[in-house]
Each structure stands twice: as C-alpha cells, then as structure tokens.
Amino acid sequence: xxxxxxxxxxxxxxxxxxxxxxxxxxxxxxxxxxxxxxxxxxxxxxxxxxxxxxxxxxxxxxxxxxxxxxxxxxxxxxxxxxxxxxxxxxxxxxxxxxxxxxxxxxxxxxxxxxxxxxxxxxxxxxxxxxxxxxxxxxxxxxxxxxxxxxxxxxxxxxxxxxxxxxxxxxxxxxxxxxxxxxxxxxxxxxxxxxxxxxxxxxxxxxxxxxxxxxxxxxxxxxxxxxxxxxxxxxxxxxxxxxxxxxxxxxxxxxxxxxxxxxxxxxxxxxxxxxxxxxxxxxxxxxxxxxxxxxxxxxxxxxxxxxxxxxxxxxxxxxxxxxxxxxxxxxxxxxxxxxxxxxxxxxxxxxxxxxxxxxxxxxxxxxxxxxxxxxxxxxxxxxxxxxxxxxxxxxxxxxxxxxxxxxxxxxxxxxxxxxxxxxxxxxxxxxxxxxxxxxxxxxxxxxxxxxxxxxxxxxxxxxxxxxxxxxxxxxxxxxxxxxxxxxxxxxxxxxxxxxxxxxxxxxxxxxxxxxxxxxxxxxxxxxxxxxxxxxxxxxxxxxxxxxxxxxxxxxxxxxxxxxxxxxxxxxxxxxxxxxxxxxxxxxxxxxxxxxxxxxxxxxxxxxxxxxxxxxxxxxxxxxxxxxxxxxxxxxxxxxxxxxxxxxxxxxxxxxxxxxxxxxxxxxx
Ligand code: GAL
Numbered sequence: 001x002x003x004x005x006x007x008x009x010x011x012x013x014x015x016x017x018x019x020x021x022x023x024x025x026x027x028x029x030x031x032x033x034x035x036x037x038x039x040x041x042x043x044x045x046x047x048x049x050x051x052x053x054x055x056x057x058x059x060x061x062x063x064x065x066x067x068x069x070x071x072x073x074x075x076x077x078x079x080x081x082x083x084x085x086x087x088x089x090x091x092x093x094x095x096x097x098x099x100x101x102x103x104x105x106x107x108x109x110x111x112x113x114x115x116x117x118x119x120x121x122x123x124x125x126x127x128x129x130x131x132x133x134x135x136x137x138x139x140x141x142x143x144x145x146x147x148x149x150x151x152x153x154x155x156x157x158x159x160x161x162x163x164x165x166x167x168x169x170x171x172x173x174x175x176x177x178x179x180x181x182x183x184x185x186x187x188x189x190x191x192x193x194x195x196x197x198x199x200x201x202x203x204x205x206x207x208x209x210x211x212x213x214x215x216x217x218x219x220x221x222x223x224x225x226x227x228x229x230x231x232x233x234x235x236x237x238x239x240x241x242x243x244x245x246x247x248x249x250x251x252x253x254x255x256x257x258x259x260x261x262x263x264x265x266x267x268x269x270x271x272x273x274x275x276x277x278x279x280x281x282x283x284x285x286x287x288x289x290x291x292x293x294x295x296x297x298x299x300x301x302x303x304x305x306x307x308x309x310x311x312x313x314x315x316x317x318x319x320x321x322x323x324x325x326x327x328x329x330x331x332x333x334x335x336x337x338x339x340x341x342x343x344x345x346x347x348x349x350x351x352x353x354x355x356x357x358x359x360x361x362x363x364x365x366x367x368x369x370x371x372x373x374x375x376x377x378x379x380x381x382x383x384x385x386x387x388x389x390x391x392x393x394x395x396x397x398x399x400x401x402x403x404x405x406x407x408x409x410x411x412x413x414x415x416x417x418x419x420x421x422x423x424x425x426x427x428x429x430x431x432x433x434x435x436x437x438x439x440x441x442x443x444x445x446x447x448x449x450x451x452x453x454x455x456x457x458x459x460x461x462x463x464x465x466x467x468x469x470x471x472x473x474x475x476x477x478x479x480x481x482x483x484x485x486x487x488x489x490x491x492x493x494x495x496x497x498x499x500x501x502x503x504x505x506x507x508x509x510x511x512x513x514x515x516x517x518x519x520x521x522x523x524x525x526x527x528x529x530x531x532x533x534x535x536x537x538x539x540x541x542x543x544x545x546x547x548x549x550x551x552x553x554x555x556x557x558x559x560x561x562x563x564x565x566x567x568x569x570x571x572x573x574x575x576x577x578x579x580x581x582x583x584x585x586x587x588x589x590x591x592x593x594x595x596x597x598x599x600x601x602x603x604x605x606x607x608x609x610x611x612x613x614x615x616x617x618x619x620x621x622x623x624x625x626x627x628x629x630x631x632x633x634x635x636x637x638x639x640x641x642x643x644x645x646x647x648x649x650x651x652x653x654x655x656x657x658x659x660x661x662x663x664x665x666x667x
Contacts, residue, residue, distance in 0.1 A: 014387025042380025409463025477573030
C-alpha cells in the first residue's frame, strides 16, 4: 500500500505525462503558449523550479515568489498538475560567493566552483541550512496550492566532497559506525603499512591515491558519501512534509549511479524515480535501460516514475544522435512495461541558451512542425488508452543481485588481481539473456527477501555480507537454484579476504575452493569443453578451481589450466548451485544461465518470441516491444485479450511491425 502514490495516480487518472518545465528561462507571454501546447500534447504533470533558486531567492532571505505564483495558477487553470522541485542542486551565486565553504573540495584538492551545477558540499552545514530554508519556504507557500501534486527534492544528488566539512562529517559517521578507534583499526586493517590511528582527529577522507589508499577506508568513504547525500534529501523532505503529509516526496535517480546506494535511498522516498538517457547511437542500449528499469521497480517492489528522458538527442556526448522515428515511443513504453507509471522528459521547451541548448525537448526549437514534437504529441494522446494499467504490479521468479557494497568493493578499492572490473556491465551481461528470453527479473540487494524467487543470479559479487551468504545457503537448501559467477564471495564487509580459502563466503555453496585467481593475459582466450562434447570460448579471467562436493560441467582444454574445471555444479540441500569461474562468451553465458532457469521450472512471459522482442507483464497487462528496426515479429500470446493501443481483439498471436508496441489486456 502506497497511499501517497495511489493519490497521485487517482489525481492524474492514469500515467503521468510531461516533464521539467523551466518557465524562468522565458518571458511571460511564452507561458500561456506553453500551457496551451501542453494541453494539446496531453501533458498532465510538470516538474517546476528545479534550477530556479536564483529566481526565487535572488538575495539571501529576499523571496520573489510572484512569478511562480502566476505559473502555478496558470498551470492549474490548464488542468496541469505540478511536481514542485526544491532548487537545491544549483545554489545561487550569492551563497558560494558569500560562503565559499559551501563549495565542494574534490578528491584532487581543487574546489569545484560556481558556473556549472552540483557546486555544493553535501556536508556543509551552511549549504544544508540554506537548502532546507528554501525548501521550507516553498512548502510554506505552495503546500496547499491546488496545482501541487508532488514534491521533487533537489535533482540527481551527486557531489562527493573531501574538504574540512566532509572530513568532520566522515569522522562523525565513523564514530557512529565503529564506536571506538580500535574497531576502526581492525576493520581498516591498519596493521598493514603501519597505518594505525591513535586519535580520531587523525582520520580523514581518502586522499587521491598516489600509490593507492587503504581499501577499507575507501569503501567506508563511499558508504559515508551516499549517507551524507541522503541526509540532505531527508532534511529537505522533512522540511516539506511538515506542511502537508499526503503528497509523494522523492528525488530522481540516475542510470547505474555508483555514488549513492539507491536501496537505502528508496526506503526514504515515496517512490523510486529514474532519469534515463540511453544512447540512440547504440543498438543495444535498451538492454541496460531495461535493467535499470527493473532495478527501479525492485527498489521498493512497486511501480516507479520515469522522471526524465530525452524526446530525441541529448547534448553532452561527443556525438549526439537523434532517436529515430518510433524510438522515443518504444523507449517510453519500455519503461512502462518494466513498471513505470509515468513518461516525463527533460525538458518541456528547448532552451535558447545555456549549457543544454541543443538537448532535445518536448517542444523543440523548431516548434510544433518538428517531427519529434509530433511523436511527443501522439504519445501523450495515446497513453490514456492504457490508463487502467497504471499502478499494476509485476512479479518475477528470477532475481539478480545488484548491490552497491558489492559494486564499491569491486571498483572503488583497488589492489585486486585485476583492476578493470565493470560491475554494471557484468550485471548487464548476466541480465541480457534473461531479458532476451523473456523472463521477468527482479533485482535484489544483500538485504533482499529471497524467499519468493526460484532462481538467484549473483554476478561477480567480490564483496558479500555474511548475512547474505547465509541467506543464499538457506535459499539453495530450500530448493532454489543459484548461479554465481567469477571472483565472488571473496571478502567480507570490511574488504578483508575470507580465510582459509577462496571463495570464502560461497565455498560450501559452490562445493569447491579456488587456490589462485588467474587474470588472463591480453588477447588470451580459452576453450571450455562441456560433458556433451560441445565447446565454448572464454577470456579475461580464470580460476584454479578444486571441486570438493561439486561436479564439473566444463573444463579447459588447453593452457596452464588444461583439464581443470571452468564451470561446476553443486547440489545443495534440495537446490543447486552453478558456479562459473571464467568470463564465458555471451552465447555460452546465455546457455548456462538459461539452462539453470529452465531446469528450475521458471516459465517465460511468452514462449518462442525472438530475442529482439521484449515481453513483460504487469498484472493482466502484457507488454510486447519490437526493438528491431527492420524485422516484423509474431508472438504467441498466452490467452485471449484486447490490444489496448489499437483496440483489436487478440486470440493467438500478435504481429509486431518494426519498433511496434502492443499492450494486451489479457482476459
Ligand atoms: C539530467 C538532469 C537534467 C538535464 C538532463 C539532460 O541528468 O537532471 O537537468 O541536465 O540530464 O542532460
């Protein structure tokens, strides 16, 4: 039950459609036209004021709310609801000029100055005081405005600070975590290189590693930074909530964002919300997008909000390709298919100047004659056809581990057998076969409830918590199927190697130990032969695996590890564990993951559809998306129903033209 989000859905009567609206960039006469065109495009929600701090508080304590009053009234008059933002991602110049300590000192010791955005130190008491101040003023004034539907706190929380405020806050965080200095010395293993601390005042954020800095200290600093940013969110949220309790309050997350543990964050919000900018220049960008969408849904186990996307191209990359005709619509439905209850864009009207003047917008520079406007307008007027699906839940029997501590351990602490791990990419590699074979997937953290799944995939979880290892054992013992891949279970929460043998946390589970990790040499590949005589290639990584209770599924046919296992399988209680000790080719990884899922008896959403078609379910709504630019696909549908976008009756199969979408309400 999420009463605040239910309230929002009721108010909007279905999916939210709209985007960031920055009227302070335009003169008054434009505002009226904006509202007229918004109505034409089916817009029902806009996010106002994200970067408007300087226009709302031009001098400390002097507020100029008049223009915002007008905008709120205008929007309300047009029947458009407002997601009101606190503008604290971009503090006005008077704050950083008058109080330079609010600017973040970066890892290299340089100060990040005014002239961009994100120029705030999240640990600065002065920044927090002003941020909470403006948030409270906005809430005081607009909490009961009839246009107000929800709150958008700040924007894409992000900066990491290393200055004096951060050092002080880090020490406070560490004291809370460890209580006494001896516990910190133990956790950080300061006996190495004689780093023992004897006074809290000696403890500081990790410096730019000249060789490299203490790996446990780096890990704690990641955790601390995520928490420090979260404190900023919570402080503003509470300042706003004081005035009214029934509206959703949230902030917007980013794709594969490493510096904030979104599992912890999502608990503090009324819904998860994501900004997504898949590169239109990459044919498979939808795969990582789907993973991010599933992550958003999993964070709270609920529908989430697509808070920003581009109507066409972005402007921050070297080459910014447009979204070809049909792609924006397809990507929007893809988010909905994975649980989004909104399609929102950055931004409503394309800016004339400023950093992002060439970022596409719902209303582009060339106005309503533009191809991309027409696609936006068409989508906004089409979405009401599936309004009944808003709020519909999704279920999955396959879970994939995606945990920030695992990520930080692997990528942020250096000193590993190889130091080019890419956790998000590895997770995507394991996710892709499931997506392409039409299995529903939830993401889980170390703290996740595994009991509702039949299969758990653990990609490359170098660092795992004890409690998770225990939970995975219980899951397997009770009949679950577990697929674990390379270099997992190696260290504990403090980044210390589990003794006496790799892969410490998972040794019993996989029924084998590893005596050495063997990162591959440049260009080196390996052949793996399976029991049935088939072979696969692998590269990048090997492990010298010694089965204890496991049996061998595939072994190396050549090289130093010839005859040694690359893949093993261990029966564990009533379940089983497959362990992959190398980087398999995409095809072999696909076959390994899918055979485990099939053997576990999990059914895909649809049978026999091609891999470029995506299929998901939200309750009785079946979403089919054809990602191919050229191929038509026929998909067998599990039961009769009605295709809601076209209004036709479905019985048997649905035919999808290239880039087509079908939303079938199954009877
Ligand atoms: C997001 C950000 C927006 C806009 C957009 C397009 O990350 O929240 O303000 O910058 O990207 O680049």
